């Protein structure tokens with residue numbers, strides 16, 4: 001059932017890129033043409049400053065565009081912040097919320113829920129990130145932590161994506177065993193139901209993506225480092241179809 005869901009391959013560029021990265025979607029399309037990926041969604045999440053700049057090239061390349069965070073309010077006195085409505089007007093379709101780097105900087109389940117709900121109200125699809133730290137996994141608490149994060153972070157409206165990203169696997173080259181990934185994804189599936197895509201994130205590379213993407217309740221990947229290069233991103237995406 002879960003594999004009937006359309007896979008999503010999402011690249012989180014974080015605070016990387018420059019104006020000339022506008023053509024990266026076209027580069028991706030040349031490496032993995034749209035005609036060959038009709039059963040797959042591919043998403044690029046650049047720094048918010050570049051959303052507008054990339055909105056044409058992502059459309060031309062048959063890709064989706066996303067932001068990396070949003071504020072819970074539609075407008076107001078929030079210096080340096082961007083609302084979901086603003087991101088939508090700049091061309092975004094998705095927004096990542098609750099990334100572990102944002103949770104480390106102060107996001108809580110409550111604020112993630114408020115951001116995810118704001119995204120839904122604005123018409124964006126939130127990608128809600130959850131994941132345990134290394135210490136929590138070592139204590140045997142991974143499942144409990146993830147379930148609690150999900151319970152507290154989901155928006156009130158349906159149609160969202162979950163990304164399971166163990167904090168200790170992000171940018172480290174360390175990856176949980178396939179059995180451990182399957183265990184957490186199965187538990188998330190039981191919690192959120194059949195219609196929700198559940199991505200895995202944390203050191204996904206062309207070399208390990210095939211096995212990870214083959215796991216039953218893994219419906220795609222959220223990719224950091226390997227998503228900066230279109231060659232590696234397209235190689236991973238090819239393994240998802």
Ligand code: PEP
Nearest residue numbers: 170171201202203224225
């Ligand atoms: C991330 O930051 O969401 C991530 C998964 O990064 P990386 O792929 O580099 O581990």
